[in-house]
Amino acid sequence: MTRPAPATDPDSDGLSLHRIGVRFGGLVALDDVSLRVPPGRTVGVIGPNGAGKTTLFNVVCGFVTPTTGTITLDGRALRPRPHRLARLGIARTLQGVGLFGGLTVLENVMVGAEHAGRRPESAWEALERCGVTPQAHALPGGLPYAVRKRVALARALVAQPRLLLLDEPAGGLGADEIAELGELITGLPCAVLLVEHHMDLVMAVCDEILVLDFGKPVAHGTPAEIRTDQAVVDAYLGAAA
């Protein structure tokens, strides 16, 4: 996987999570998780259900305040508020689709454009990139699931983010659709933080992978390293992988 050479200052550029911990009452959702997403790189987060992957996203987005640890963006402390992320250059898709059912596909994407300071016309470019231009005037409710997921992706991409958080983008998609999604992700100019269960996709598009289990980092490395890591095989991939 070739990507533009990262960062003149490799330690501070991009998004960094330092020793993040999240507790919900007695439940430890994340425990001492550190992660860096350098500009232009694709980083995957995998792990079994309940491992804390979505919580990690929610921490970056400001939906969840970490109990311990800090987040920095390009070396500066980030105290995220969800509605300010777009302006900071961070976009996110939700698990499921999270579209506005009462707005047309085009309007959905226009909301994303307007509140990220982009021209409304850029909505068409995002629709085209995700291949949903023909459905621009349809309401999302009547569209196939795969198309709706692409609309959600278009709404995130229209902000022209520096960092894109994808929460299970392949969920509910067929094999061909996942292959297309993989190509789309690989072609993105921005950094990507990807949470996904579909291993083929993760292995194909990620530069590095963090494996979580019960909120704890189990392994961190390139796809090749992760595939052969004994702890990962035990915790997640299973003996057959």
Place this chain on the structure above:
Amino acid sequence: MSVTLAPKVDAGTRVPAAPRKHRYLVWAVVAAVLIVALTYALPPFRNYQLATVGAYLCVTAGLTVLTGLNGQLSLGHGALMATGAYTVAMVQEKLAGRGQWTLLVAVLAGIAVATVAGGIVGLAAARLRGPYLAGLTLAVAVVVPAIASTFDKTFNSDQGLSVYVDPPPLALGATFPYERWQAWLAWAGALLTVFLLATLVRGRFGRALRAVRDDEAAARIAGVNVARTQVLAFVVSAACAGLGGALFAVLAQSVSPGAFPISLSLFLVMAIVIGGLGSLAGAVWGAVLLVALPALTHSLTELIDVSPAVAQRLEGNLPLALFGITLIVVMLAAPGGIASLRLRRRKA
């Protein structure tokens, strides 16, 4: 009046069409001409009813934007009307007799007071959802008339205040009917309200309102400041209610707690649901029904030969029953309200 809220986008050019800026203005001018013509055709009492429709329209239009487009249910808009109405009465009392302009000042003051009240309610509302929001706004509907009843010196308790309104300007002629003047005043307010709302909700703000209604978390991620959008929606809607209340004070030439009961707030919500939630055309239907249904029950009770006591009781309760029946029938026939029925026919 036919104002659709969905923005038109030109598919051919692949660029969102520049808003046809003057479309709503043309609609407003056409409607104004029609209303003026109508006021010359109608007898005085019908003109008074027409004026009442105009005053109601200010409120229903604002409420349908709040409830239909932004998803915030308010059961307290009758109370917001009351704040506007009492303000008009009090300002007119201070300024009475100095000319027609005082009415404009009084109405603007009414809008301002209702806007502030709406802003305060809206700040609380932005933190509440569903039944809790309904409960809060219902409390407002209960409290405001009670405040008016309690403070004798300021609000004159249950008797309320009289509202001084100048006769029509002499330039219109010495014999210009007062009811026609009232209809003009009310519809000037109503058309301005609908025009401004239609312009406001067709663009970025309207999309944000609907995005917040449909999915708050997704709206937040897309960069929408959800709380601010919700408070703004409440403020805009309250300003409309304040104008409606102010116009009511002008029409009735009096204000009293009895004019703004809880049932008024409930009627307003029923009216916009029957008309078609989130549609300004539906708000027009709702405003018409708010005047037509009580008038219809009045005619009905006159037809039936019953004792005066029974007739009075019927007149008090029949409108409620009739409204309820209308709501059920319309929801069965057209769940999207009367306005959706018309749209469907146009598309077919």
